Amino acid sequence: MIGILDMRMGNLASVANAIEEVGFDPVILEPERVPFDDLTHLVIPGVGHFGAAMRHLDEHQLSPLIRAYAASGRPLLGLCVGMQILAALGTEGGDTPGLGLIPGVVVRIAELDGLRVPHVGWNSLVPARRHPLLDGVKPDRDVYFVHSYALRPDDPDDLIAATEYGEPLAAIVGRGSVVGCQFHPEKSQNGGIQILENFCRWDGRC
């Protein structure tokens, strides 16, 4: 069973639509009672604020359950802020500890050379290494980003793909069965839908 965690802050419907489009029947998980034992795949979507996302998890005592799920080796996919909270630390609106599944810190994108922040729009996905999530995705294709903060993984091996916006920004990160996309695959048409399908078919091994 593929579960999408209801973070009560994002565009939940579009993630479910995109997963249905590739032939799966995901369930929306109410934060009050998540059947973690029944899940084969967990998606944590998110639009918004790092602190608000972590507060939501804390209110429902979800963080330890998500960590336990990740430790079981089943695939976990974070999207946008859902990806950022995989990090150890967020800095949006003051330092906030994250789930700590990917060592690293989430920092504001530097406004270098007159670049506008947030980083909004289509930008190239440049693979840093091979990964099952990228199977069948043409290199250098564009995906849709919309964010003001970016995850900086401590370990370069945790970077799966990057994009360039004044400086290289993490686009896909992953450690073991835990992966995260900074961009919105559900809003990135063919390339993005392929990544979601790859995730839904993935056994969590690299």
Add this chain to the structure above:
Amino acid sequence: MLKNRIIPVMLLLGGRLVKTARFDTWRDVGDPVKSAQVYNSQAADELMLLNIGRDGPSIAPLLQILGPLSRGCFMPLTVGGGVRGFDDMAILIRSGADKVVLNSAVFDTPDLITRAADRFGSQAVVVGVDVRLDPETGAHTVYSDCGHRRRAVPLLDHVQSCVERGAGEILIQSIDRDGVMGGFDLPLVAKVTDRVSVPVICAGGCGHYEHLRDVFHGTRVRAAACGSLFNFTDSNPIRAKAFLSNHGLPFRKV
């Protein structure tokens, strides 16, 4: 490299899409759900759905179609028109909107921008600013309430204050150019784009691919919204981007 964006605009009135001219005189141009599917297959970079119902501010017309519309739309969807407050915005995002346009409501409750940005992130908060050229003074003047209410606040002060409160994007709309297909108001677009540090979407006036080229070359704007261009001609986003690529403007690879 970040690419330029072409954003088809769909104006919703009475459950149908319409084309307006100078915020007035509408003509029926089709079904919203079907049109969104067509734009999806034409690889539009984003879609914008604006409710222009005049029966008082309400998001009810949007909610009636947002579900089916977003199911066939695998690109970002910006929705607005009639958003009164935080709860409206939350419902729209929950129902399939990725970004919400705030316009008239920010004059009475400017804190709405900050509250929305704190909850949904500033990237989800687009502030729409409707502007008319004052024929006497030649100044760009801000209007709200579908262009009916003139506002005293100077344009650049308004835009800047919205950004400081947390707006993640500015949608700058020329009322004079709306639906007239004579080209964007380049001084207006340049002025706003040069003032703010967030992305700007220009709207109002696009009638030909050359108008897109002119605004991308003549100003620092990187996103253009088009209504009439795609409503009434053989034009579509694929052809627009092919034309613009020949003028050195980068677009996403499909």
